[in-house]
Amino acid sequence: MSDAQTGSAAGQPTIPVIDISACRTGSAQQRKAVADQIDHAWRTVGFLVISGHGVSESLIERAHRVSRAFYDLPDEIKQRYATHPVIYRGYIAMGGLAAGNTTGERKTAPDYREMYTMSREACDPADPYYGCDEGRRVFSPNVWPVEIPEFRSTWLEYYNAMEQLSWSLMRLFALALDLPEDWFDRKLDKHMSVMAVTNYPDQAQAPVDNQLRCGSHTDYGALTILKSEDKPGGLEVLGKDGQWLAAPMIPGTFIINLGDLMARWSNDRWVSNLHRVTNPPRDKAMDSRRQSLIYFFHPNYDAQIECLSTCGGDEGARHAPIRTRDYLLSKIARQQETA
Secondary structure, eight states, X not given: OOSOOBOOSTTOOOBOEEEOTHHHHOOHHHHHHHHHHHHHHXXXXXXXXXXXXXXXXXXXXXXXXXXXXXXXXXXXXXXXXXXXXXXXXXXXXXXXXXXXXXXXXXXXXXXXXXXXXXXXXXOOTTSHXXXXXXXXXXTXXXXXXXXXXXXXXXXXXXXXXXXXXXXXXXXXXXXXXTSOTTTTHHHHTTBOOEEEEEEEOOOSSOOOTTOOSEEEEOOOSSEEEEEOOOOSSOEXXXXXXXXXXEOOOOTTOEEEXXXXXXXXXXXXXXXXXXXXXXXXXXXXXXXXXXXXXXXXXXXXXXXXXXXXXXXXXXXXXXXXXXEHHXXXXXXXXXXXXXX
């Protein structure tokens, strides 16, 4: 674990920086040592920063560049690629999401952001898993803007890199939970993961009451991989003391956070923590445009999420079993309640 950790107050959990290169080149003993560091992070703050991930910096930059080019298009062109409420592919305009509504608390104002989303391609329709009614809904076609020639190829390349990184992380998770290293493979071999790029524009006008760039929420799936920019108004994580902890933007790293389904699998041994994206100070509002590349790793749509055999303890399961897609749909529907 790196000495470069974030956190200040005594007793306040920090967001650790962990070198995961052992998952690619290390021995079984070295992988288990990294897994133990991850276990500690998930037990305390639910966030970590990874180095040694092996993803090309040039690919990250290209993904940022083509995405920014799309957001620079006129609104009338971006709206041609607007998502359908059920399909969740393509463009979501400002005012279309309210992440804070997913927590069950009072309704929040719409988030001050716009987003573009995609999911897996090349799913064989002859395979009943993909070709059945539910499979066709889950793996509906992606929507690609023709105005940006390299958009599709770059996004697919980045998606594939995040998929491989997620597999490596999930094998470390299995080791951390005293499971065989490949335990999660059969729950993830036909995953329904989503890539999204969020644009947080400069704030020429002050946000309305109860409005953030992204409201306080937890993520829904197994894990999230985030690559963002160091601009005013950024990601914050809720500490156990009730104070918000700024997440670090360290060159050459990704921020990783645990999702609800992974927390349920672990019987809440691991924390799916509240986080938000804050507004910039008004004196920096016009130099605060921020873009985030986000990969949400979701298990197979029919995977049964229930307490793992190594996590029950004396008290037994804290949550009833639930299918991946059923849980995700309930959360997404509430995020889209912006009225």
